[in-house]
Amino acid sequence: MQNLTALSLKTELGKLYVLDQTLLPQQQKWLLCQTVAQMIGMIKALQLRGAPAIGIGACLLLAYRASVGESREQLLQDAEVLRAARPTAVNLMNNLDSMVIALQQADFKGAAIACAEHLFAEDVALCQRMAEFGAGLVQDGEQLLTHCNTGGLATAGVGTALGVINLAHQQGKNIRLWVDETRPLLQGGRLTAWECQQLGIPYQLICDNMAAMLMARGQVDRIFVGSDRIAANGDFANKVGTYSLAVLAQYHQVPFYVVAPHTTVDLACTDGSAIPIEQRHADEVRGVSGGFGSAIWAPEDAPVFNPAFDVTPAALVTGWVLDSGVYSPADIAAGVLQQFNN
Structure with a gap:
């Protein structure tokens, strides 16, 4: 397998390493x-996270397992087990579907490695195209807002929403970015803020509940968010709090x-009600933990509702920025997403 390098994934001498995102920004540790x-x-603990990165990471692991002699039958079983690791992020299922096809080939070992390398390179290219389409929407001097983490940590390439924002910054558009901290796991505060510092993007970190005040003051010109699954009608699931925005x-x-x-498009989901929403551990809401330490502020047995994602109806979306272009509500209503038969 080739040596591949992304912000959160890399292969060296055929072995796979994952950057532990739970330790950022205080520590950078490869596992x-x-x-x-x-x-x-790693997926369940969010050491590896981001829909594209999860799918690619799972396929790179299968390619590694093939390279060290695992049987076709076991690899197919492994793919099914991996499929259930993160129920909302459909990239995982789509990427594994490609890997299963590769594993049907006579030279399944070579095909698995080639498939994983292709998916990695494809995501790099997809991210670049999304960045170019999205950056074309940004005007000079705009104040942007984003939620959760959608940069290189979440993909093999430059990212989704943050990739758009970074390219607009590189184009000299004099942007300013508001970064939602993103409760309860602070992916914005820990990860997006860290990426912005690495990229030199001017940003300010805010609590999630401050966004309304900024909009009321006219200090937000445009919002870009990512997605873990887009239904056929344009409804989409993303990190909880996106719907509120x-x-x-x-x-x-x-x-x-x-x-x-x-x-990320899932035509099997006719609308957002069909998207499975992952429920996570109550301790994530009762307190907080990470490379910075841990603290509990709620009663230890406090009942908790902790969905990892919420669903935003298509009616609230101005545009869908995909790797093939920017689509309007009229485009979505006309069924443009039907072309993406993953």
């Missing part, structure tokens, strides 16, 4: 990943865009 159990553990954006007449590769 060797050699087994399916390790990969699933979309409602606020409509009230304040702020353009609201979702940025995602075509691998």
Whole structure:
């Protein structure tokens, strides 16, 4: 297998390494990943996160397992086990579908490695195209807002929504970015803020509940978010809190865009009600933990509702920025997403 390098994934001498995102920004620690159990553990613990990165990471692991002699039958079983690791992120299922096809080939070992390398390179290209389409929407001097983390940590390439924002910055558009901290796991505060510092993007970190005030003051010109799954009608699932932003954006007449590769489209979901929403552990809401330490502020047995994602209706979206272009509500209503038969 080739040596591949992304912000959160890399292969060296045929072995797969994952950057532990739970330790950022305080520590940058690469973890060797050699087994399916390790990969699933990393995904569930959010050491590896971001819909595209999860799918590619799972396929790179299968390619590694093929390279060290695992049987076709076991690899196919492994693919099914990995498929259930993160129920909302459909990129994982789509990428594994490609890997299963590769595993049917006579030279399944070579085909698996080639498939994983292709998916990695494809995501790099998809991210670049999304960035170019999305950056074309940004005007000079605009104040942008984003939620969760959608940069290179979440993909093999430059990212989805943050990739758009970074390219607009590189184009000299004099942008300013508001970064939602993103409760309860602070992916904005820990990860997006860290990426912005690495990229030199001017940003300010805010609590999630401050976005409405900024919009009311006219300090948000445009919002870009990512997605883990887009239904056939344009409804989409993203990190919990995205729906609230979309409602606020409509009230304040702020353009609201979702940025995602075509691998995020799931035509089997006719609308957002069919998207499975992952429920996570109650401790994530009762307190907080990470490379910075841990703290609990709620009663230890406090009942908790902790969905990892919410669904934003298509009616609240200004445009869908995909790797093939920017689509309007009229495009979506006309069935443009039907072309993406993953």
